[in-house]
Amino acid sequence: MTGLRPLIILFAGFAATVDSMAAQVPVREEPVHFQGTRPLEEESKAAAIRDYLQAWKSFHAALEQNRPELLDSDFVGTAKDRLADTIQQQGKVGIRTQYQDRSHDLRILFSSPNGLSIELTDKVEYDVQVIGHDKVLTTQRESARYLVVLTPAEVRWKVRVFQSVPE
Amino acid sequence: MRPRLPFLLIGLAVAAIHLALPQVERFSSPKAVEAGAGFSMQSTGNGKATLYIIGPGQVLKRDVQLGESTTFSPGSLCYAGRYLAVLAGESFTESRSFDVAPASKPATLSFIAKPSRLPVGLHDGITGAVYVFDSYHNLITTPMPVTFELSTASGTAQKRTAASSDGAAWTSMDSTARQGIDKFVAHVGEIYSARIVAQVPGDPCGLKMSARQIGERVQLITDPVRDCNGNAVPDGTVVTFTARYGGKQSTIDEPLKHGVAEVITQIHSGTTLSVASGVVMGNQIGWDK
Numbered sequence: 001m002t003g004l005r006p007l008i009i010l011f012a013g014f015a016a017t018v019d020s021m022a023a024q025v026p027v028r029e030e031p032v033h034f035q036g037t038r039p040l041e042e043e044s045k046a047a048a049i050r051d052y053l054q055a056w057k058s059f060h061a062a063l064e065q066n067r068p069e070l071l072d073s074d075f076v077g078t079a080k081d082r083l084a085d086t087i088q089q090q091g092k093v094g095i096r097t098q099y100q101d102r103s104h105d106l107r108i109l110f111s112s113p114n115g116l117s118i119e120l121t122d123k124v125e126y127d128v129q130v131i132g133h134d135k136v137l138t139t140q141r142e143s144a145r146y147l148v149v150l151t152p153a154e155v156r157w158k159v160r161v162f163q164s165v166p167e
Numbered sequence: 168m169r170p171r172l173p174f175l176l177i178g179l180a181v182a183a184i185h186l187a188l189p190q191v192e193r194f195s196s197p198k199a200v201e202a203g204a205g206f207s208m209q210s211t212g213n214g215k216a217t218l219y220i221i222g223p224g225q226v227l228k229r230d231v232q233l234g235e236s237t238t239f240s241p242g243s244l245c246y247a248g249r250y251l252a253v254l255a256g257e258s259f260t261e262s263r264s265f266d267v268a269p270a271s272k273p274a275t276l277s278f279i280a281k282p283s284r285l286p287v288g289l290h291d292g293i294t295g296a297v298y299v300f301d302s303y304h305n306l307i308t309t310p311m312p313v314t315f316e317l318s319t320a321s322g323t324a325q326k327r328t329a330a331s332s333d334g335a336a337w338t339s340m341d342s343t344a345r346q347g348i349d350k351f352v353a354h355v356g357e358i359y360s361a362r363i364v365a366q367v368p369g370d371p372c373g374l375k376m377s378a379r380q381i382g383e384r385v386q387l388i389t390d391p392v393r394d395c396n397g398n399a400v401p402d403g404t405v406v407t408f409t410a411r412y413g414g415k416q417s418t419i420d421e422p423l424k425h426g427v428a429e430v431i432t433q434i435h436s437g438t439t440l441s442v443a444s445g446v447v448m449g450n451q452i453g454w455d456k
Contacts, residue, residue: 078304082224082246089226110335112296113281119335130253137255138262144249147306147333164249165308166199166266
């Protein structure tokens with residue numbers, strides 16, 4: 001992975017449309033390894049990736065501030081319910097967590113009929129910092145493969161499944 | 168300056184020894200556990216500490232007596248993902264990560280079938296996609312066979328099997344030759360999910376009209392309109408009659424009633440009559456009476 005880092009490039013199609021913080025996170029997009037029911041248009045692909053990266057920002061902010069409402073614009077269904085429950089549990093045990101993404105390595109895997117869902121995989125590097133009573137308990141660098149299912153909402157894609165899987 | 172050198176060397180030696188010694192692990196955690204399975208973590212030392220299990224899906228907290236094992240009963244940690252185990256004592260904090268993998272047994276399917284209504288005889292016209300979940304609604308990433316069946320009222324028409332990949336599988340099927348309500352089912356083992364697909368007649372096929380004199384006027388009437396598979400095209404489908412005479416053209420749109428379209432109109436001798444429905448052209452008649 002270290003050897004590949006110099007090759008990591010910003011995906012020009014959507015880098016300009018995400019705001020500054022997300023744009024600073026290196027994003028590599030692998031060629032589509034497509035097994036879907038129909039070809040995925042470039043616009044849909046760029047929008048799905050843009051909205052997914054935005055979801056990481058919401059995820060970061062919501063778990064850092066223990067504010068589940070920050071998930072509303074980017075998460076839906078099971079993913080939203082789980083993260084909201086986690087925030088509630090964090091509040092109960094007196095901790096906050098910061099999930100700071102460092103790099104993304106994305107690949108679109110699947111698009112279902114009529115564009116009702118898109119599945120992608122993301123080899124993401126991120127830092128997890130656990131804060132208990134305003135004291136940093138631990139900070140750890142993680143590398144995990146996430147499986148993500150996005151479904152369309154009124155004006156954007158929302159994350160419905162957000163799950164890391166053992167490699 | 169010289170007397171300080173031995174102290175500096177001793178300090179460096181102590182630091183080197185400290186770095187060379189393996190760090191004592193205060194607790195051990197499994198590398199991976201299955202969602203919903205029980206597991207335990209063994210700690211070392213004396214005194215009290217707090218053990219946190221922290222992930223995007225769940226957070227747990229346990230008071231720990233160091234030197235003892237902390238047990239998490241089945242059902243404690245259900246959501247797949249990467250977790251951090253953090254052991255916080257009075258003078259130390261130690262953490263390590265582990266994975267919670269989806270359970271291996273499928274429990275629910277998310278089945279997307281499109282469209283819910285389509286014409287008969289369409290190649291690859293119906294598509295179905297399935298996401299396979301365990302009982303905790305974790306996406307199961309282990310490949311497993313997914314069977315798709317499209318059955319008519321008279322029996323199974325088509326059956327396909329696809330292996331799921333990263334939790335998803337899909338197929339496409341042809342719509343059948345007969346109109347009606349079909350059942351589209353996805354199976355994984357004993358788990359299934361069903362959708363209804365309405366198959367409606369296709370475009371008219373072999374559209375044909377005839378003309379006959381009725382008094383001063385002419386009746387134009389089609390044969391019963393059917394698609395290429397012999398299904399009756401539904402009433403309401405518009406049929407267009409066109410008359411061309413002396414360089415002029417007039418049209419009459421008429422919906423099917425009881426399977427046929429009919430108009431009675433005045434027509435000059437020497438008129439060319441034609442019939443169409445949408446983009447489907449029918450026959451042509453030269454009216455010469």
